[in-house]
Amino acid sequence: MSRLKITAKELRAIGYPESPVIPVAMNVMEKHFKHHTKEAAFDILKAVLQSPKDYATHETLQPIAEKLLPKEKADGAEISLNNEGVHFNIFGADNIEQGALQQMYSAAKLPVAVAGALMPDAHHGYGLPIGGVLATENAVIPYGVGVDIGCRMCLSIFDIDVKDLTQREAFFTRELGEATLFGSGAMFQHAADHAVMDNALFYEMPLLKSLHGRAWKQLGSSGSGNHFAEFGIVDVPATDATLNVPAGTYVGFLTHSGSRALGANIANHYTKLAMSKRRLPQEAKHLAWLTLNEAEGMEYWLAMNLAGDYASACHHIIHQKIAKQLGRKPITMVENHHNFAWKERYDNKEVIVHRKGATPAGKDVLGIIPGSMTAPGFIVKGKGEEASINSASHGAGRKMSRTQAMANITNNALKEELAKHHVKLLGGGLDEAPFAYKDIEVVMQHQKALVDVVGKFTPKIVKMCGAETNRTRKNNKRDVVEGE
Structure with missing residues (x-):
C-alpha cells in the first residue's frame, strides 16, 4: 500500500x-496516518478543521487543532522556568523515551517544584509525562494529575477453584458483559445508587452541578482506551501480613477505569483557568498550576477529590454486581488511584505529590500494577522509598502509540498471542494489543527497590471497549486520556 x-x-x-x-498538518498526517487512504485522511482533517476544540487534547491530532484554535490572551504574567530544575530520580532510564524525559526536565524547572521521580513505565503525555511524579509546594497542577482523575485499579479475590474459569467460561463471560458498560x-x-452522588459539592459548585446528571448515568461504567474488567488467576506465594490472604491460588476480578466525563471536564476547566493565570513557556504550558490559597485552587x-471518590464508587458498584452473581464475598479487596494528587510529607514539610500514572508505594501500602491483556499483573506492597517519593509504576507502560500500534500490529498476530496465553478477549482493539506495551517483567525489575511483590494476577477472560478503529470519531474529546 502506497504511503x-x-x-x-x-x-x-x-x-x-x-x-x-x-x-504541521502535513507532517502529522504523513507521520501518524501514513497507511490511511487519502479519502480517509481528508475526512479526519475536515473534522479537525470543523471543530478543533474537540481535538485540543487528542493524542496525535492535537498539534493541528492547536494551530487552528484562536490564541487566548492570558490574564496572568508570563512566568519563566528556573535555569536548573530540582533533582529527580529516574528508574529504568534505558526504556524511557526522550519525550517523557524532556517533559520531566521541564516539570523539574517549575518555580513550585520541590522534588520529582520518573517511573520505569514512563512515556510521553500532556503536562507531566505518564509515569511522572512531582512534589510541589502549596500548588496543584491539573495536568499533573491528568484528564482521567482518579483512574484506578481494584482487585477482588475470591476463594473459588480456578478450574471454574475454564469449565464455566460462558458464565464468567456473561457476567463480565453485564457488570459494566464500555x-x-x-x-x-x-442509574445506580451510591452516596457519592449526594455529595454537597454537586449542588454548591456550578461546574459540578452541570455534570451531575451525566455522572449519575455513567456511575459504574468503565470508559474506553486501556480500561478493562477481567477475570484471572491470583497466585499468593506466601502469606503476607499486610495482604492477609493465605498462600494459595484464587479467582480474581480486576478492573481499571477512572472518573469518566466528570474527571475530564474538571481537568479541562481548571487547566484553562490555571493557564490563564500563569503563562509558561511553550514546552511547559500544560504545567500551569493553581495555589491552594486561591479560590480556584481550592475548588x-x-x-478532584470528589472525582476520585466517584471513580472509586464506579469500581465498587461493578465489584458488588460480580460478587452478587458469584454468590461469594471476596476474601479481600486491593485498590489504588494512579492519577491523583495527595498532601504528603517530604523532607519534613508538607507538599502536594502528583502521581500521573504512578502507584502510591508508601511503607506497607498495597497496590496493583497490571501488565497487559496477556501479561501478568502484580499485587505489590510499598517500601516507602523516598527516592521515588513513595511511588512505583502504574503498569507496563506503552512502547507504541495507539496510532503506531494500529499501523504495525495485525489481527492475526493478536489472535495468536491470545491463544498462546489462553486468554479470551471480549472487545479490545489492536491499539491495546500486548505488543504495544513494555515488558512488565523488565519494568518490575527496575523497581525492586520500590515495592515487594506479594501476589500475581494472570488474566484469562478480558473485557475492554470494542475495536478501536473508530477511536478518532468516537473519542475526540479524550474522555479517557491519561489512564495509560
Missing part, C-alpha cells in the same frame, strides 16, 4: 488557512 502524501494545495482546497497550520460516551438507562482540589 499517504498530502500537498499544501490540497489542504487549502478544503479550507485550511496558510502557515503555520499547513506544514465506551467513551457509555451511559446506563437506569479544583475539592472537585
